[in-house]
Structures are given as C-alpha cells and as structure tokens.
Amino acid sequence: EIVLTQSPGTLSLSPGERATLSCRASQSLSSSDLAWYQQKPGQAPRLVIYGASSRATGIPDRFSGSGSGTDFTLTISRLEPEDSAVYYCQQYGSSLPTFGGGTKAEIK
Amino acid sequence: QVQLQESGPGLVKPSQTLSLTCTVSGGSISSGGYYWSWIRQHPGKGLEWIGYIYYSGSSYYNPSLRSRLTISVDTSKNQFSLKLSSVTAADTAVYYCARDPLGAGYFDYWGQGTLVTVSS
Numbered sequence: 153e154i155v156l157t158q159s160p161g162t163l164s165l166s167p168g169e170r171a172t173l174s175c176r177a178s179q180s181l182s183s184s185d186l187a188w189y190q191q192k193p194g195q196a197p198r199l200v201i202y203g204a205s206s207r208a209t210g211i212p213d214r215f216s217g218s219g220s221g222t223d224f225t226l227t228i229s230r231l232e233p234e235d236s237a238v239y240y241c242q243q244y245g246s247s248l249p250t251f252g253g254g255t256k257a258e259i260k
Numbered sequence: 261q262v263q264l265q266e267s268g269p270g271l272v273k274p275s276q277t278l279s280l281t282c283t284v285s286g287g288s289i290s291s292g293g294y295y296w297s298w299i300r301q302h303p304g305k306g307l308e309w310i311g312y313i314y315y316s317g318s319s320y321y322n323p324s325l326r327s328r329l330t331i332s333v334d335t336s337k338n339q340f341s342l343k344l345s346s347v348t349a350a351d352t353a354v355y356y357c358a359r360d361p362l363g364a365g366y367f368d369y370w371g372q373g374t375l376v377t378v379s380s
Binding site: 185187189195196197198199202208209240242244245247248249250251252253254 | 309
C-alpha cells in the first residue's frame with residue numbers, strides 16, 4: 153500500500169496570500185498518478201487536480217499542481233475566502249488507491 | 261451533468277449487513293468508459309477507497325475489506341450497490357459513491373454521501 157503524507161496539517165493564511173500544500177508518497181508514482189480534492193464541511197470531496205498538474209473542469213486557474221515521483225505540491229496562488237477547506241491528495245498509481253490525511257486551509 | 265445519489269439505512273446493528281445503493285442520473289452506467297466506486301470517510305478522519313465495479317460486472321475490492329464485501333451493478337436501474345457483512349462500530353462512516361473516468365483511478369463526480377452508524 154502506498155502511504156501519502158500531507159503537510160502541514162493546518163495552514164492559516166490571509167486572503168490574497170499564496171498557499172503551498174505538500175504530499176509525499178512512500179513509493180514513487182511512475183506516471184504522476186496523483187489527484188487533489190477539496191472538501192468543505194458537510195460536503196463531498198471535489199476534484200481539483202488530476203495527473204498531478206491538470207485542473208479539473210470548473211476549477212479556477214489560481215489552483216495549480218506540480219511534482220513527480222514521490223513529492224507533489226498543490227499551490228493556491230491568491231487565496232480567497234471560499235478556498236477554506238480540507239485538501240486531500242490521492243494516488244492511483246497502484247491497484248489500491250489511497251488518500252493522504254489532509255491539510256486544513258484556514259483563511260484568516 | 262452526472263449526478264450520483266446514495267441511499268440506504270442510516271443505522272445498522274453490529275454483525276449485520278450494511279447495504280447501500282447509488283443511483284446515477286444524467287448518464288448511463290451501461291455506456292461504459294467509467295468505473296463506479298465506493299469510498300468511505302470515518303467521522304473526522306480521512307478517506308478510504310472500498311472498491312469499484314464496471315458495467316460488465318467486473319469488480320475490484322480493497323483487500324482489507326474483500327472478505328466482507330460485495331459490489332454489484334444493475335444497469336436496468338442505472339444503479340450500483342454495496343453490501344458489507346459482519347459490520348462493527350469500525351464501519352461507522354460516511355459512505356460515498358463516485359465515478360472514475362476511464363478507469364483512470366481518480367474520481368470526478370461524487371454523491372453527497374450518507375452516514376451509516378453501526379450501533380445496537
């Protein structure tokens with residue numbers, strides 16, 4: 153099983169600031185098979201990024217993904233109040249998809 | 261616009277079988293090209309993939325749940341279902357159904373989720 157470790161656990165930033173969320177895999181993902189999801193309280197997760205860097209339909213361009221191998225990053229270039237959520241990474245490079253523990257993004 | 265909706269009992273007794281159904285609208289399961297998954301989230305915790313099924317009936321399960329799990333599909337009703345037997349309190353979670361495009365492995369559409377509590 154590939155374990156995903158996300159950091160930081162919580163980040164607290166002001167609107168307009170840049171957020172950098174990290175996801176580290178216990179094994180290399182050979183095809184950048186990594187996705188990011190946004191989950192707000194009481195809601196289902198929403199796909200933000202797939203293929204490590206491709207934005208999902210309807211996702212603003214302030215969201216970007218990067219990385220390969222074992223280290224991946226979700227960047228929110230200019231935080232807006234509606235970006236307050238928990239963000240999860242998920243790998244699908246193995247036959248057992250797994251999720252990271254999440255990073256909570258708080259907007260001051 | 262594809263929509264998924266989970267349905268089923270919100271309370272299940274220990275040792276019994278948890279049964280949920282996901283109804284898909286806005287698209288046909290039998291058109292192919294998508295894998296249909298179940299994912300759960302324990303209260304206040306992260307996400308766990310349970311398993312998927314294809315419209316043909318082929319399926320793959322999380323090894324940690326395989327011995328208790330059955331996922332089936334009913335293309336005539338545009339539904340797929342989950343049965344998890346011998347449940348314990350550890351199976352208390354919000355259960356989501358989700359669509360995986362082309363078997364890629366990520367999930368582009370999700371149901372709203374349904375909380376299932378295992379308690380006597």
